Amino acid sequence: MPQPIDLNFQGQAGTIASYVLETTEGLALVDTGPASTLPALRAGLEAFGARLRDVRHILLTHIHLDHAGAAGSLSALLPQARVHVHSRGAAHLQAPERLMASAAQIYGDQMERLWGEMRPVPAAQMTVLEGDETFRLGDTEVTALYTPGHAVHHLAYHAGPDLFVGDVGGIRLTTGQSPRPPTPPPDIDLPAWAESIRLLRSVRAETLHLTHFGSYAQDQGHWDALELNMAHDAGVVMDALDAGLDVQATTEVFTGSLHRALAAEGPELPERFALACPPWMSVQGLARYWKRQAARP
Template identity: 35%
Template sequence: MTAQAALCDERLAHGITVVDTGFVRPQFDAAYLVVEEGRAAVIDTGTNAAVPRILAALAAQGLEPADVDWVIPTHIHLDHAGGAGLLMRHLPNARLVVHARGARHLVDPSLLMAGVREVYGEEIARRDYGELVPVPAGRVTAGEEGMVLHLARRPLRLLDTPGHARHHLCVWDEASRGCFTGDTLGVSYREFHNGRWHYALPSSSPVQYDPVALRASVARLLALRPALAFVTHFGAIAQVEAQADMIVRQSDAMAALAQGLRDAPDFGERLRDGLRAIYLAEAHARGVGLADADIVALLEMDVALNAQGLGIWVGRRG
């Protein structure tokens, strides 16, 4: 079975569909389609390659592109917003709502694309993301703390949640008592979930990781007493408090590790080794029934990106 054939969208309660964007591997990266009284919102978009899947998910519910009112990237990292411009070309009535700090980068994505090339290299940037499509400025709304977007009669409230990035919003949905958390509650791959275990880890990927801000943002989400967290990587999580505890505990350990190694000549190598040890220890504590080699293989991209973000945070890039 090919990776493409293995992709499968998941319809949840309250008009919410998890759209598997197909980025990296099946059940790695999600966009969310929210439908209320014949109107729709898309929360996170994946990359350009996800656009046909989002449009197909819309059609599967008997809706037209003109029925989409809102496109809401939680932040402008390309696994969350890379397809926003191309998607907007297909949605004549939609407005794009993105954090005020990120809005200009989706109107003119040249600097954003340059940053992606710097982090990933030219070949990977072209292969995984393609060329970003600008969104006309007149169709962009700068999202702010407390802003309420109405999807028919359903309110979606924006929360300013820095930590993973300063341009990060979460979306509170009173109808489901759920929060679309982007990367604020970390990444929670399906391979680490079954009836006996549940594991998640923080994302400190470049370039704006702030562990103090992240701790505050996680506490703020928990104060809402959510029944569900809709994470981009990947799907709906009912064990919200357990996930939050894992994220804060590991984030604190990651920050302490990076600070302790700041002056080490072999900073990068020791940091990556230390991150693997933190993640394996937490996975063991959560009872994850996978071999260590399999856990490390699933997390190797996160180890590399998290090490880059932590290095920038402590002023080291090597």
């Protein structure tokens, strides 16, 4: 059974997780979190009797800072560890300067506080994947599944009864919360996401593991709710833009709608959700998507 590590992002429990798989080749981590949460990752490993040096494989669902920001720091500490990443993210992982510069335009002087340093991963330590590969980590068989929609470099990993779905499985912070799509720029592609959901629905697994946050039954209800919320969120942004609202006004409409829905499911959820995926980022991603659609012949 995978062990979850709560990375306590910005001091808030239950927003970003890393998952630990025990194999006969040592430990495998699914997503690392940002470099700012490395102390929590180390403490989480120690809490169940492991050490950072026991990690031999790092499986990245995608290269966004909240999922892969610590990968370079870990590869420097663990020169024998393999970092598994999709081919469309590998170059940015090897040379993260452009990724960090893009993030700095959004977060400004909050970069260090939120994310810490993203160090490069040496190419020699990478295992570059396309999706649809099956490989072994000692006694554990893992299948990488290409699952774009949230990001063009997104992978899910299937290992026996467990399915690690990164962000394409949505954000679900409690059992009672309906899963919701994180839609930051620049790669949101709703038809591709729907196809990824179709693929993941068909995987014979028992448990979904979400980076944001926790483990839930692999059932059709999860995916049904995610698709409904995706259609709703996309519709709110499209309607606001069609009505002539600018992005700031659209964000106010979207945030109000989202917070009301979340508060009905749990009074603490709007604040926690904002750490996992700020509403303004979801609006920017969906606005970019709709503008691209409008520009097509």
